[in-house]
Structures are given as structure tokens and as C-alpha cells.
Amino acid sequence: MIGVTVLGSTGSVGENTLDVLARHADRFRLVAIAANRNAAKLARQIVEFRPAYAALADESAAQELRTLLGAEAGGTRLLAGAGALEELAVLPEATCVMAAVVGAAGLRSTLAAARAGKRLLVANKESLVMAGPLVIAAVNASGATLLPIDSEHNAIFQCLPPGVKPGVAPAGLRRVLLTASGGPFRDTPAEALAAVTPEAACAHPNWVMGRKISVDSATLMNKGLELIEACLLFGITPAQVQILVHPQSIVHSLVEYADGSVLAQLGAPDMRTPIAHALGWPERIDSGVQFLDLLQAGRLDFRPPDTERFPCLALAQAAARAGGLYPVVLNAANEVAVEAFLGRRLNFPGIAEVIEAVLERSTGGAIGGLEEVLAADADSRVRARERIVGMSRSAAVRGAHA
Ligand code: NDP
Numbered sequence: 001m002i003g004v005t006v007l008g009s010t011g012s013v014g015e016n017t018l019d020v021l022a023r024h025a026d027r028f029r030l031v032a033i034a035a036n037r038n039a040a041k042l043a044r045q046i047v048e049f050r051p052a053y054a055a056l057a058d059e060s061a062a063q064e065l066r067t068l069l070g071a072e073a074g075g076t077r078l079l080a081g082a083g084a085l086e087e088l089a090v091l092p093e094a095t096c097v098m099a100a101v102v103g104a105a106g107l108r109s110t111l112a113a114a115r116a117g118k119r120l121l122v123a124n125k126e127s128l129v130m131a132g133p134l135v136i137a138a139v140n141a142s143g144a145t146l147l148p149i150d151s152e153h154n155a156i157f158q159c160l161p162p163g164v165k166p167g168v169a170p171a172g173l174r175r176v177l178l179t180a181s182g183g184p185f186r187d188t189p190a191e192a193l194a195a196v197t198p199e200a201a202c203a204h205p206n207w208v209m210g211r212k213i214s215v216d217s218a219t220l221m222n223k224g225l226e227l228i229e230a231c232l233l234f235g236i237t238p239a240q241v242q243i244l245v246h247p248q249s250i251v252h253s254l255v256e257y258a259d260g261s262v263l264a265q266l267g268a269p270d271m272r273t274p275i276a277h278a279l280g281w282p283e284r285i286d287s288g289v290q291f292l293d294l295l296q297a298g299r300l301d302f303r304p305p306d307t308e309r310f311p312c313l314a315l316a317q318a319a320a321r322a323g324g325l326y327p328v329v330l331n332a333a334n335e336v337a338v339e340a341f342l343g344r345r346l347n348f349p350g351i352a353e354v355i356e357a358v359l360e361r362s363t364g365g366a367i368g369g370l371e372e373v374l375a376a377d378a379d380s381r382v383r384a385r386e387r388i389v390g391m392s393r394s395a396a397v398r399g400a401h402a
Helices: 012-022 039-049 059-073 083-089 104-115 125-142 151-158 190-195 211-219 221-234 272-280 311-322 326-342 348-361 370-401
Strands: 002-007 028-035 053-056 077-080 096-099 119-122 145-148 173-180 241-245 251-257 262-266
Touching: 002 012, 002 083, 002 104, 012 028, 012 039, 012 096, 012 272, 028 039, 028 083, 039 053, 039 059, 053 059, 053 083, 059 077, 077 083, 083 104, 096 104, 104 119, 104 125, 104 326, 104 370, 119 125, 119 272, 125 145, 125 221, 125 326, 125 370, 145 151, 145 221, 145 272, 151 173, 151 221, 151 251, 151 262, 151 272, 173 221, 190 348, 211 221, 211 326, 211 348, 221 241, 221 311, 221 326, 311 326, 311 348, 326 348, 326 370, 348 370
Parallel strands: 002 028, 002 096, 028 053, 053 077, 096 119, 119 145, 173 241
Antiparallel strands: 173 251, 251 262
């Protein structure tokens, strides 16, 4: 039995992971689950899966969880606080850790699992964008196994020769072709983007995902974060990554080799495929996913992304080229701006405006260690919030003068 810890179990990737694990109860044992504040959902998962440990980062939600469960907690030990996720990431009973927390909040637990030599399934792309070199160094030092869950990076991994080391490009790899659905506003005219709502941004045409990544897909920042993630995971430069808008989301990404071969991974757009791939690797296991019918799919289209309408992608490409702490700054400003958009304090084009303003004022710098990363993250969040307040003040002034 392989012991598994799922960090972010109440989220979209977390729930898909539990779904795959439940199909293989003879092979995997759920050791621990953790989330932020969704006590009701975590309580249901505890009752269904009876893990040895469960945690909520939010202390008051953890108290609510205790009340909800009462005697139902059974043999599950309940932990609380941000540090609890790091504790669960290194449990000796679990050799496999799914890092599926959203945002920078997942960084410490991802790093802890990497340092502890786990089989680390990384969905939490923000931790790689912020501190990819630190995560990869920890993986190589501890002998951990790093398996990407993002469908594009999982597709690329599947197209690489066996035995490649994280952060090292295999010989003969020429380029990576990263596909993007284009998001819900793929065909929306530029002038209509100022009026789009959070609900419309979260209604992704092909994937069912959490709210933050849904907005990132709508702005194409998701593809920008993935470009940075790909460079770190596969040891390539931003110039070696071509982004293709592929509205059907069937080709999950491709790898081009020096001999002209292009290898692709295809499948239905369902996160259970990369999750099952990484859980079973190097074996293949059932995922519960509907099999692909290419005749029904009919056609596969590809076109270039529009960085005029979606400037977030160009900002991420620039941050990727600049390297060092710039991706940290980009990520932090994006998280703050997306939260403001979801809270209706910023309009859709405002997301890119905030990120650009924060990047412009940043001096970058090298990633020394975790402290520098966390300092750049905190500083950029302050600047992004100031910028949003400034933008809403000037909008209010314009409104008053109108
Ligand atoms: P969701 O928003 O659906 O879920 C996020 C999870 O993280 C929840 O369990 C949430 O707990 C938990 N969480 C949030 N903040 C904290 C915190 N401070 N401490 C501890 N736990 C926290 O996100 P997704 O599942 O969509 O995405 C998760 C990650 O996977 C992201 O990095 C995303 O980019 C990546 N990803 C997602 C894909 C998808 O299809 N959804 C595809 C590829 C990558 P709670 O419910 O209590 O708030």
C-alpha cells in the first residue's frame, strides 16, 4: 500500500485526486488531507476516507471542524494552522504527496515534501514559479521524485525519454509547444473585456477548475505561469517554448526533437488523467476518464495567442526572460489582482495594469534562498494593493468629475 497525503484536498485537483485514489483502494491509502477553511467539505472527506491526519490552515475553521465532527473524528488526528501543512508534507507514513494548494500558500509545504524525499506530485504551479530552483535543488538533494500534474507539463513529461532529471533538458530536445485553450474570452473583442464579470471569467469552456486558475486562464496568465514552470521543470529557455491556442484542449502539449519528430500527449480534458498518470507512474492505472474519440472530436485547431488583448501573457514572458525574482513579483501581483477582480474591486483589464505597474517598479534580483523569495512576494503584494487602491481612487475622482 502506498501512503498518500493530499494538500488542498477540498479543491478541484484535490477532489479529483481523491476520486482516483478511491478507484484504487487496494493500492493507495489516504494518510492525510488538508485545506484552508472549508470545514464542511473536509469533514465529509474525513468521514468517507478516514485518513490518519487532517488539517485546516485557518485556526477558527479548524475549531468549526472539531465541532462538526465531534466523535466522528474517530481515529483522525486534527491539526490546525499554516504550519500544519508542512507537518503533513513530511509524514513518514506517506511516501507520496499531492501538492494541490492554490497560490503562494502552497510554497512551504511543497518545499517541505521535496526536502523530505517524497514522490511529489506538483499541481501548485505557483510554488514552482516562485521558487522553482529551490524546489528542484531540494528534489535532487533528497532523491525525491518530481511529477508534474499541470496537464501541459504532465503531457511534456510523458513525451520525454525515461530517466530525465528535473531541470535538465534531454539531449536533442529542440522546443516545447505549450497548448492553451484560450479561456472563456478567447473570441471576446478587446473593448468588451472591461465589462466581463468574475462569473463569466470562471466559466471555463473546457475545464472545471478553482476560481483563481480559472481567472488566470481567462487572462492567459495561466499560460505565462506555465511557461515559467516549463523552463524550470525541463531546463529550457523561454525562447524554446512556443504557445499555441488550441480551443479543443485535446492535445495537452508537444515536444519537438532535433530530428524533426514532434511527440504529443492527447486525451479528454479531465485532470484525472495527469493525476492517475503521476500516481501510477511508471505504471498506467485507470483514472475514470472518458476515452478520447478522435472521430467525434473531428478537428484540432491551433493559432497564435493574442498578447494585445491578453497582455498578462507578454508580462509573464518578460518576467521569464528576466528571471531571478521577477517571476516571484509577477506571481504575487497577479494573486492580489485576481483576488481584487474576484471581489469586484478591479476590472478585468486592471489585472494586467496592476501587474505591469508592480513589475516596472521592481528591481528583480537573484533568488538566494527562501527568505529572498518570501520578501519579494510580500513586498510585491503591498505594491499591488497600493496600486489597486490608487486605481479605484482615480476612478472615483473621474466618476465625481463626470
Ligand atoms: P481550488 O481553488 O479549487 O482549491 C484550492 C485548494 O487549496 C483548496 O483545498 C483550498 O482549501 C486550499 N487552500 C487555499 N489556500 C490555502 C491556504 N492558505 N492553506 C492551505 N490550503 C489552502 O484550486 P485548484 O484545485 O483549481 O488548483 C490548485 C492548484 O493546482 C493551483 O495551483 C492551480 O494552478 C493548479 N492546477 C489546477 C488545475 C485544475 O484543473 N483545477 C489544473 C492544473 C493546475 P479551502 O477549500 O479550504 O479554501
